[in-house]
Amino acid sequence: MALDLTSAAQVESLLRMTGGAVAGAILGINRDLHHKPAGLRTHALVGLGASVITILSISLAGEGHSDSVLRVVQGVITGIGFLGAGVILHPANQNTVFGLTTAASVWLSACLGMVCGAGNWGLAILATGLALIILVFGGPVERMFHRALGGKKDGKKNS
Numbered sequence: 001m002a003l004d005l006t007s008a009a010q011v012e013s014l015l016r017m018t019g020g021a022v023a024g025a026i027l028g029i030n031r032d033l034h035h036k037p038a039g040l041r042t043h044a045l046v047g048l049g050a051s052v053i054t055i056l057s058i059s060l061a062g063e064g065h066s067d068s069v070l071r072v073v074q075g076v077i078t079g080i081g082f083l084g085a086g087v088i089l090h091p092a093n094q095n096t097v098f099g100l101t102t103a104a105s106v107w108l109s110a111c112l113g114m115v116c117g118a119g120n121w122g123l124a125i126l127a128t129g130l131a132l133i134i135l136v137f138g139g140p141v142e143r144m145f146h147r148a149l150g151g152k153k154d155g156k157k158n159s
Contacts, residue, residue, distance in 0.1 A: 012119070013055050019121070020051025020113035023128045027105045027112075030135040036102040037087045046083065046106055047113035050076050054117025073114060080110040105135065 024047025025040050032039035057072035084103030090096075108131055115124045145151070 019116035020047040023112035024109035046109040050113025051117035
């Protein structure tokens with residue numbers, strides 16, 4: 001069956017999928033700029049995938065499978081943890097962990113994709129904006145508090 005972009009439902013689905021991919025890409029750009037292992041493409045694909053499966057589950061719910069949406073949400077949230085775990089590193093001889101913020105942003109990309117897939121544009125825009133604020137300003141604010149309160153300096157442990 002050919003894709004018919006003339007129907008309103010198909011156009012709406014395309015917009016929802018694009019929204020999920022764009023929301024993920026926005027978070028991914030930040031991770032790319034910080035040279036993290038999961039960047040724009042990974043985040044965009046996670047957002048797109050989550051929006052696609054959410055659109056499908058909503059479609060199934062409309063066909064009488066009312067519990068499918070919640071099962072999909074539950075499955076995406078659980079399953080994406082495996083992808084996020086792949087970017088978390090714990091060097092053997094160090095008492096540090098790397099990649100937690102990137103893992104969290106991958107997880108959030110999936111959440112944003114589901115929100116876009118559900119067509120909740122206000123929530124998607126607000127959550128994406130808030131996430132971007134956290135990613136851009138969270139590190140400097142965190143370092144400022146560590147310096148002020150005697151914690152880590154410049155991301156390194158005090159000796």
